[in-house]
Amino acid sequence: MCGIFGWVVEAAKHQDRNTLIRLTDLMAHRGPDGSGYQLQETADKRFQIGFGHRRLSIIDIGGGAQPMSSEDGRFTLIFNGEIYNYVELRQELVALGHRFRTNSDTEVLIEAYRAWQLDAVRRLRGMFGFALWDEAEQRVILARDAFGKKPLFLAELPGVLLFGSEIEPLVQFPGFHRAFDSEALGHYLLNRYVPGPSTFFRAVKKLQPGHYAVWQGGTLKTTRYFTPPFATTAPDVKSFEDAVRLFEGTFDEAVRIRMRSDAPFGAYLSGGVDSSAVVATMVRHSREPIRTFSVGFREAEYSELDHARVVAGQFGTRHNELVVEPDAFLEHWSTAVLRRGAPVSEASDIPIFMLSEMASRSVKMVLTGEGADELMGGYPKHRAEQWIGLYQWLMPKLLHDRLIHPLVRSMPYGMRRVKILALAAGERDPVNRMRVWFGGLSVGESEAMLGRRLSAMPPDLFPYSSEIESSLRRTLFFDQTSWLPDNLLERGDRMMMAGSIEGRMPFMDTVLAGVVARFPDEFLTGGKGGKTVLRAAMDKILPPEILRRKKVGFRVPVGEWFRGPYRAFLKDMLASETSSVARLVSGLKLRRLVTEHLDGRQNHERVLWSLMNLEMFLRTFRIAT
Template structure:
């Protein structure tokens, strides 16, 4: 696990080694164990190739340094991530006659590319963002893993290309334009995150998940190599028992290969079904107690620590806990925004950052439960999507708009989930319904806030383009191609690496995704709480109190903090003379939201969180709007 940065620059843009070092080292937190730098001229001397690398040593600690060049000097690689099936690939390559000097997955990646060229990317069972220079072909290959667990940002400049694991090194490049992307602002308000390939910088784009890009002679061409199996695989498994057995075997292997490490590791344990299933499976493959880490709050209604303790006790883990206090949360918040390179979408980002700092004192890698809901249908929206089509067929649109929704909208704030369900049930446009589920602002509300018309068309229509008949599978496809890479997985990478720790996610295994895609809809959402196959697989392993408890998500009491000890902070961020947001968003609208929240008349926690984070982002990156 590492941080990479580099460039392919024309003659007029060439830079020295110190610039490469300085920009790469902005990601020291991603790789405090070592560094490497490489400058190279193309054969025609028209372009300069620069590679910078920060290393967090987990596999082949002594021999896996980067940039790594092949023995014959043809290939040079910088790589962020892990190839979990590298031992199996290595055996296959040895049988083909390839030789290895190290025990690292980095060298396996190089030799896999030598053997299978761009087809190698589809063979990797892992998470990665890498850059490989092919001297013979005079081309630069950039690639990002199937689900987008690892980031890769690109900036095409006049006369060159920049790329990196984080945005900060790119925008700090000499002469780089930090022009703000107003289109991204509208999408941020609608989604609560910036959907790819956009970022808040006009010049910076995300390489989308499941894509590789080839740069050659100053031209960049991007290709999709992966489509989530939920969109391409027929639900052919007829027996629920067979489905459970298929899941158990593949999930067990997904966990086992993610325990490959030459450094100490553990697991993040929330006390929910997903992380508990990961820990239970790790225990099967560990000869010593698994180290587990949990985070919670003094406010007991927001804390799941009791549930995590129950799981830790059952499996005899070496358990560690972190209580998040408001002051510590505030101290870490601005750094979290800087590391993310964007406004922090979820309140849980900051506690995960704090937990990662704590965990990194004793381990270098953790397994987590991210992705289970998006793979196996764990959200209430997944169960609702199965009957929304019927509701819309039975319920005339005007009746819903004029009678049903106004009644629901008058319900108190505590019925917020019912309100979202009612709004989503009446929304016939798939794009807008996906936004509704995550509680973003409506198009009308966002336009009122900004005082201008918005383009509600997504920057990448792919997440909405599956054409699947099953509404559940359409939603899962969207989750796996937009919500996950641009929000939850982005959080997982940036917040864990901000604390210098690697996160591995067994539920985001491509082979597991292929197996689950073979299950019919009712095997996923047919039972209470969804993830029916997962719950059945864990029925004799996890406590019933864990399997049957209601899903609550990881919530942070920021609403109470905003209206309590941090009222002045909210005022400064949003309505003071120094606030940039106050000049971007309708002043009367913003003042009303703040006044209603601080007085307790309404709870505007989500929208206030979004706009405060926007303000913090603008300040962190010194962006003029």
């Protein structure tokens, strides 16, 4: 797990080594254990190539330094991530005649590219963002893993191509103009995050998950190499017992290969089914007690620490807890925005950042339960999507809009989830319905907030392009191609790496995703709480109170804090003369949101959180709007 940064620039715009070092070292938190830098030119001297690397040493601690060049000098690689099946790939490559000088997955990646060229990325069972220079072909290969667990940002400027694991080094490149993308603002209000490939910087784009890009002779061409199996695989597992057995074997392997490490590791444990399943499986493959880490709050209704203790006690883990206080949360907020290179979409990002700082004192890597809901149907919306078609058939649009919609909008403070459900049920546009589930503003509300018409068309239509008949599978496909990479997986990478911790996510295994895609819908959401196969697999392993308790989700009491210790801070960020957001949106609408929330009439915590983080982002990156 590391941070990479680099460039390809025309000779007339070449940069010195000090610039490469300075910009790469802005990501020292991603790689506190080592660094490496390399400058070279193309054979025709037209372009300069710069590769910078910061290393968090986990595999082959002594031999995996980067940039790494092949023995013959043809290939040079900078790599962020882990290839979990590198042991099996290495055996296959040795059988083909390849030789190795190290025990690192980095060298396996180099030799895999030598053997299979661009098809190598399809064989990688892991998470990665990498840049590889092929001297013989005079080309740079940039690639990102299938689900987008690892980031890779690109900026194409006149005569300049920049790439990196985070945005900050790109925007600090000499001559970079920090132009604000006003179209991204509309998408942010609708989604509460900016969907890829866009960012808030007009010149910076995300290389989308499951893509590689090839730079050659001044031209960059991008290709998709992976589509989530829900769009390509028909359900063919008829027996529920067979589904459970298939899941158990594949999940066990997914956990086991993610425990490959030459450094101490542990697990994040929330006390929910997902992280508990990961810990239970890890115990099976470990001779020593697993280190577990949990985070919670003094507000009991928001904290899952008691449940995490139950699981830790059952499996005899070396358990560690962090209780987040409002003051400490606030101290970490601006740094979280800086590391994310964007507004922090979810308040839970910051406790994960704080937990990662604590965990990094004793381990370098953790396994987490991230992605289980999006893979196996664990959210209430996944069950609701299955009957929304019936509701819309029974409830004419005109009746819903004139009767139900106004009634829902007037619901009191404590009924936020019911409001979201009712609003989503009445939304007939599938693109907008996906947005409604996340509690952002509607198209009409966003336009009223901005005082202008906006393009509601997503920057990338791929997450909405699936022609699957099942509404559940269409929703899961969207989750896996937009909500995960642009929000939750982005959080997992940026917030854990901000604390110098690598996060590995067994539920985001591509082989496991292919197996789960073979299950019919009722095997996913057929029982209470969803994730029916997972619950059945864990039935005799996890405590009954963990398996059967109501899903809580990782929530932070910011709504209460806005009305309490953050009250003055909220007003400064959104209602003061220094507020940039107050100049971007309707002051009348903004004041209404603030007043209704502070008075306890409505729960606007999600929208207020989004707007406050936008303000924090604009101040942190000093963007002129």
